Amino acid sequence: MNNIKTKKNNPINEKMFCALASEKSLAKNWSSKEDEEAWKNL
DSSP states (O other): OOOOOTTOOOHHHHHHHHHHHHHHHHHHHHHHHHHHHTTTTT
């Protein structure tokens, strides 16, 4: 997912771009052994 393109002036695409762009960064914090342990019972 290195190339993310959006159409200009489309609020839905702008929101999705933000979500997709941050997913990899957030996954670093969410994909930890401590996090898995905390959520295993849910």
